[in-house]
Amino acid sequence: MTRDRLINFLNEEQRDPRLNEILFPFFDNNRVQQLIAKYETDETYVNNGSSLQNLFQNLS
Numbered sequence: 001m002t003r004d005r006l007i008n009f010l011n012e013e014q015r016d017p018r019l020n021e022i023l024f025p026f027f028d029n030n031r032v033q034q035l036i037a038k039y040e041t042d043e044t045y046v047n048n049g050s051s052l053q054n055l056f057q058n059l060s
Contacts (some may be wrong), residue, residue: 007032 001009010027025031040046 003029003032003036006036 007027007029010032015024015026037046
């Protein structure tokens with residue numbers, strides 16, 4: 001899963017639309033990159049985007 005698709009997934013599917021946008025801002029490149037750096041085990045994907053395998057591991 002690419003970084004752009006992950007941003008879209010987090011904003012459209014995971015984020016509660018009732019949340020205040022100031023206190024709980026939408027995910028952007030910086031926030032998603034921090035998540036990828038924290039949970040991705042393959043250094044290649046940390047720099048280029050997120051792997052689909054790791055996304056499934058983190059969701060389960």
